[in-house]
């Protein structure tokens with residue numbers, strides 16, 4: 001699945017190996033009017049609910065169970081967004097608040113006040129953007145004729161506590177290939 005370039009990147013991020021824990025395809029077609037409000041990515045997908053210290057709240061939807069894990073688990077995750085189209089502010093590039101991932105889980109009421117230093121992340125087609133789940137991020141509607149397709153992949157080296165399993169886990173990557 002992973003190209004050599006992705007394997008090399010993962011080898012630098014996780015020298016002892018890692019596993020894919022979540023994959024999402026974001027399609028923001030030309031002129032699309034969906035936007036994403038400022039947030040952190042706090043939930044991880046697991047195969048079933050098994051109560052464990054530090055894990056919660058839990059949600060259960062048609063696609064499966066998700067849980068907010070301890071901050072240390074979120075801090076270990078690295079998201080790689082692979083861009084299939086040139087992306088800039090006009091077609092809904094991600095906006096982020098640099099350094100915001102260093103402050104743990106933020107109260108929802110505090111988020112708006114922390115977005116003053118936000119910056120847009122333009123990425124060319126074929127480029128990759130790396131981010132931590134706790135980084136505050138958002139994206140605007142597209143006002144462009146150009147699509148904005150992104151493959152969003154989350155990697156982690158964390159083994160969850162007994163009984164808990166990453167729902168979308170795929171084989172280990174980089175130097176820890178199994």
Ligand SMILES: O=C(O)CCC(=O)C(=O)O
Nearest residue numbers: 026036041138139150152
């Ligand atoms: O791709 C986007 O515009 C939003 C992505 C996002 O909000 C997320 O990955 O949590």
